[in-house]
Amino acid sequence: MTKNSIKNDLYSQCQAFVDCRLKAIQKTIDEIQESLTSETKSSAGDKHETGRAMLQLEREKAGQQLAEIQKLNQLLPKIDVSNNSEIIGLGSLVYTSQANYFIAISAGELKVNNQSFYAISANTPIAKLLLGKLKNDEIIFRDQEFKIIKIL
Numbered sequence: 001m002t003k004n005s006i007k008n009d010l011y012s013q014c015q016a017f018v019d020c021r022l023k024a025i026q027k028t029i030d031e032i033q034e035s036l037t038s039e040t041k042s043s044a045g046d047k048h049e050t051g052r053a054m055l056q057l058e059r060e061k062a063g064q065q066l067a068e069i070q071k072l073n074q075l076l077p078k079i080d081v082s083n084n085s086e087i088i089g090l091g092s093l094v095y096t097s098q099a100n101y102f103i104a105i106s107a108g109e110l111k112v113n114n115q116s117f118y119a120i121s122a123n124t125p126i127a128k129l130l131l132g133k134l135k136n137d138e139i140i141f142r143d144q145e146f147k148i149i150k151i152l
Helices: 003-038 045-078 125-130
Strands: 093-096 100-104 108-112 115-121 138-141 144-151
Touching: 003 045, 003 093, 003 100, 003 108, 003 115, 100 125, 115 125, 125 138
Parallel strands: 100 115
Antiparallel strands: 093 100, 093 144, 108 115, 138 144
């Protein structure tokens, strides 16, 4: 598998991660909205108002999650997986002595050809240490030394 096809595969998995989260949050929002509109006032008025307030809070929380996912959706198209810079930046695939990283969005562990890669956002602590580094540079993260073996 070529280096660009690995990056393309990781990018596709990140896009699928965002799409899945987006659908789940949209479904939650729809369900909350349906509950709000279908809930009728019962004889226990306080109980009804408490239920509506809880649903409103859930809707706000889901709205915040939706905003976060939309930010990720806007960031993904800005990632150029065809760029193979020697300097670590957004879209870089970084092989280190400890783990492999794809600098894109925080999507957790992804697998390509039985190899594990951690999709991380550029604003995570480890990514902040890696950005701008070159092959053979070393960083220390959480008392562990990482040597950069390869950058794609």
